Amino acid sequence: xxxxxxxxxxxxxGPAALGLAALGATLGAAPASAGEIVRHTNPPPALxxxxxxxxxxxxxxxxxxxxxxxxxxxxTTGIEAYGDTKTQTVSIFRKIExxxxxxxxxxxxxxxxxxxxxxxxxxxxxxxxxxxxxxxxEFFGTEANPNLVARSTVQVAALAGPQFLIEIEATAxxxxxxxxxxxx
Numbered sequence: 001x002x003x004x005x006x007x008x009x010x011x012x013x014g015p016a017a018l019g020l021a022a023l024g025a026t027l028g029a030a031p032a033s034a035g036e037i038v039r040h041t042n043p044p045p046a047l048x049x050x051x052x053x054x055x056x057x058x059x060x061x062x063x064x065x066x067x068x069x070x071x072x073x074x075x076t077t078g079i080e081a082y083g084d085t086k087t088q089t090v091s092i093f094r095k096i097e098x099x100x101x102x103x104x105x106x107x108x109x110x111x112x113x114x115x116x117x118x119x120x121x122x123x124x125x126x127x128x129x130x131x132x133x134x135x136x137x138e139f140f141g142t143e144a145n146p147n148l149v150a151r152s153t154v155q156v157a158a159l160a161g162p163q164f165l166i167e168i169e170a171t172a173x174x175x176x177x178x179x180x181x182x183x184x
Contacts, residue, residue, distance in 0.1 A: 021031065023053075028170075029156075033077075034171070035055055035175070036055065036175055037052060037053070037054055037055065037058060037111065037173055037174070038052065038053040039052055039111070039147065039148065040052065040053070041148070042170035046148075047133060047136065047137070047140075047141065047148065048148055048149060048150060048151040049058070049148050049149060049150045050150070051150050051157045052111040052112065052149075052173075053149050053172045054111065055175060057175060057176070058174060058175045058176075059172055059173065059174055059175075059176060060171065060172070060173045061100070061103055061105055061109075061169075061171070061172045061173070062169070062171045063096060063099055063100070063169060063170045063171070064169065065099070065114075065116070065167040065168065065169045065173075066092045066095045066096055066099070066167065066168055066169075066170075067088075067092065067159065067160060067161075067164050067165070067166075067167055068082045068083070068087070068088035068089075068092050068095075068164060068165075068166070069082075069091050069095065070082055071083055071087070077102050078163055079121070079163050079165065081162070081163060082163050082164065082165070084122075084128065084131055084165070085117065085120060085127070085128035085131030085132050085135070085165045085166055086128070086131035086132070086134045086135045087167045088135075088164065088165050089131065089132050089134075089135025089148045089166055090135045090138060091134065092166065092167075092168045093135065093136075093138070093168070096110075096168065096170050097139070100170075100172055105172045105174065106145075107139055107140070107145050107147075108145045108146075108147050109172040109173060109174045110140075110147070110149050110170050110171070110172045111149055111150060111172060111173045112149055112150045112151065112170070112171040113149050113150075113151045113152070113168055113169065113171075113173055114151075114152050114156070114168070114169040115132065115151065115152065115153040115166065115167075115168050115169075116153050116154060116156045116159065116166065116167045116168075117132060117153060117154070117156065117165065117166050118155070118156060118157070118158060118159055118164065118166070119155060120165055127153075127155040128165070129153065132153065132166060133148060
């Protein structure tokens with residue numbers, strides 16, 4: 001970086017490179033550990049955060065999109081086999097909870113969700129946003145998990161199969177516990 005900076009200042013590499021150098025200098029000046037994850041709240045009665053700040057020393061886990069399990073494993077065809085949007089949402093959050101636990105995380109570590117919802121034929125092709133929110137409220141902003149998350153929810157034309165009404169991606173983050181200094 002030190003060798004690159006003089007060329008950048010003289011314009012040898014152009015304005016874009018100067019911007020990158022400034023960004024690198026700013027990032028290099030950041031403290032090694034900023035501490036904890038900061039959840040930027042929205043005014044009540046918001047169900048989601050305005051955003052999240054994740055410190056540089058945090059561990060981040062990104063889960064691929066999850067789809068619902070069938071209500072009865074013996075029946076796997078048709079939307080009815082997987083339930084309405086709320087039922088599928090709860091099924092997916094249970095899968096996410098299990099996937100997080102395998103990696104040592106909890107639902108309270110989730111900081112961001114990206115939600116893809118198909119239009120429900122029973123609602124004239126519109127997404128069941130209320131059904132999704134009802135399922136979401138069972139896992140976030142509860143007594144067991146008071147944390148809310150940053151979230152995007154979009155209606156899509158289709159998912160991996162015609163029986164699925166919703167798919168959810170989750171990002172979790174946590175700051176590792178710092179080791180206690182050894183006593184002398």
